[in-house]
Amino acid sequence: MNLAPAWQISKENRMNSYAFTLCGTRCQALPSGALWLPEAGTLCVSDLHLGKSDRIARRSGVMLPPYEVQETLDKLADDIGATDPRQVICLGDSFDDLAAAGSLDRAMRLHLSSLQAGRKWIWIEGNHDPGPVDLGGSHLSQIEVGTLSFRHIATSATAEVSGHYHPKHRLAGRSRPAFVVDAKRIVMPAYGAYTGGLDCMSPTIRQLFGPRAIAILTGHKALAVPLA
Template sequence: MNGHRFTLAGAELCVMPSGALWWATERILTVSDLHLGKSERVARRGGPLLPPYDTDETLARLENDIAATDPARVICLGDSFDDDLAARTLPDMARARLLSLMAGRGWVWITGNHDPGPNGLNGAQLAQTALGPLTFRHVARPDSAPGEVSGHYHPKARLTLAGRRITRRCLLTDGHRAILPAFGAYTGGLAMDAPELDALMQPGAVAVLIGPRPSPVPMRPAGRLRNTGRGS
């Protein structure tokens, strides 16, 4: 399996090309911010029409990762649906695909800011969950203990490589916490050097660029210090 391996609070983890996180020893697959039903929700609220394929594309990614890993448990780190109505009105075919993926394995729905209510599906719906040395929640907490795994921010890296400007989804990690990229199609993102993320990540943090061969780069350019928010 192509991926980038790293250690968090003693747990050996692997970032997959899709942006999912694989904990092989525990057979746990973690994904964040699926935002299923986004195109429907945007249209419902009078926004610009998006191609109605985001849910199918996101489920296809999830099917591929589950086929590759055969997890005993899947943890969805919140904002799995673009809002509560999108969860309740998921098309029958999409619901059947999702229920097929859930069959025979543990499934945890972490509540997010987009989907705080019941989603009408099987599995446990929790505000957060702790497994071994890791704690899984939707939004990172500045005062968290080591081993926090979260999502919410949809981190993205904007880099210049070989004279070309590129934007890639990325996972951020600093040995204390990991912030996963959005797994869903049609999701925007927050620059990895945004103040909100800079304030959370410790010195030496890396951004793992998502793609066929996930690869780490420094989150902060050489010589740039972490912004502590304190005056001089």
């Protein structure tokens, strides 16, 4: 991995993001947990899990504040405003289940439609949302952008960007959602407001990466630390 200059992004996010090159494609890990590919004009987010509070209410009867959809879409609107992408990739588990996708209220559907307007929007199939939803955009199992392949769950392939595991890393006693990156792949943090996480050092995640892997912690500033 090599540090790369940052382009086409707001000054604040440029200063707080972490830039690197993966398999010849220049990338920026944004402090929000989104991945920005400046040369491709592509913004990628993973594991939004929209409608999780609705799904929990349906299955358990436990009522949670229904604000996670608004909070997640507002954060996404900020990243879209900062980068003005030509393409947005939602890297699977965008909805907590297919019923949650269908139950979005009219205001949230309009909010999402406004974010989609004027740009290509790709829904990658996840294990929570394995089929199409009636919300515009294209539905794919994976997509290639530049030298990189985008899919929901990591495989043995090189030059791969995936999500699914919701990695988190603990630093100074605080656990934060994190990208995990080495010379072959990226596993994205969960972007949604109501998502848990799996420690980056767990065998499930660690076995995917080489000894020089790094975690890029999200928060006010994207902070890279070695996993070794």
